[in-house]
């Protein structure tokens with residue numbers, strides 16, 4: 001099963017992907033995560049990526065395409081995959097189409113998670129991640145930077161804020177989404193594979209609706 005999640009930063013693409021992973025055992029391909037891995041590696045390329053990400057702008061289309069292409073070629077993606085955060089503009093959507101044709105891949109579902117921008121700003125600026133596991137916390141639950149991760153056995157996991165979740169960068173990321181990513185909604189709607197979902201509430205309600213669609 002091949003799925004793509006579309007939506008503005010903080011809409012819950014990552015959370016929904018993780019639920020689908022548990023259900024179907026297919027891997028998630030998150031370009032944001034792949035880029036952050038490159039940054040962690042400390043290469044010159046990683047430093048360039050970090051500079052771009054800290055402004056909220058996009059890294060180059062060629063770079064993300066090569067990361068995605070490499071991932072899609074791996075055995076773990078043979079039974080399907082979840083794309084999260086790619087494509088993010090029309091040019092990336094067209095390149096992905098060509099890549100799918102080349103690799104004989106059929107994209108079955110595109111889920112757009114629609115959440116009001118005010119909610120997204122609150123979510124992103126309050127979001128806290130764990131240094132060790134995939135736990136996602138939030139300051140509005142009283143959690144703070146430096147707190148120990150809530151999950152059992154997650155020692156030495158501590159909570160931190162992503163550099164690009166600071167208020168000014170979040171606003172830039174939402175502007176970039178509006179200008180560059182929103183136009184690809186029509187691109188997928190015209191292919192008849194787009195499902196518009198209302199997000200922003202309990203993630204389990206949204207995931208049960210998504211699972212109902214993919215299992216039908």
Ligand code: AMP
Nearest residue numbers: 031032053056057058059064085086088
């Ligand atoms: P995310 O973790 O998906 O919110 O992505 C974090 C940042 O990584 C974005 O604000 C961009 O700077 C960069 N990024 C992630 N995916 C892409 C992409 N498909 N194209 C260009 N830049 C990306």
